[in-house]
Amino acid sequence: DTAVSQTPKYLVTQMGNDKSIKCEQNLGHDTMYWYKQDSKKFLKIMFSYNNKELIINETVPNRFSPKSPDKAHLNLHINSLELGDSAVYFCASSKGAQFAETQYFGPGTRLLVL
């Protein structure tokens, strides 16, 4: 069984559209994260959720909004997509909120905005 899964794996869309990426973990972890990896492979954390509460929120545009219906899911909604949003988005989870905990990553969602 996949520990952290993301759907879709690939997403191609037009500028201005609204899209969502889903993430699910079956590890029983309390904390989930979203990372953005740009074209130069640089990884930067966007959000994390612990027990359904946002605990960090980096300087990302408010067009991005994480939604956690339950502890096992953290979905990423993106409104009014822009060309610069093209990237690979990784979901991750960890047992606890402290960043000393090992984070387990999903396979990534490759988003291309045309």
Next chain:
Amino acid sequence: AQSVTQPDIHITVSEGASLELRCNYSYGATPYLFWYVQSPGQGLQLLLKYFSGDTLVQGIKGFEAEFKRSQSSFNLRKPSVHWSDAAEYFCAVGAAGGGADGLTFGKGTHLIIQP
């Protein structure tokens, strides 16, 4: 705020040769250090981590890393690389108490294995 520097963007190593990937960090307190590997088209997999104790840590796939506080370094090593080790390697530092600094990644080192 913490930061991580991986000085080598690309490294080419012959199969069977030894490997060392460099990582330097900046953090005010004792850091929590990680090495992750990303194979082409895949997510990140944890190779090893250092929290405290023995400064030489062993990981999966035959990798090890040594924490050197005096040099603010956490270099990754492998005595003999295999073609399957070709991947992107990321060093990361985490804040001991969690919080807004979060897990900070270096920009990665792309490892190429020559036959």
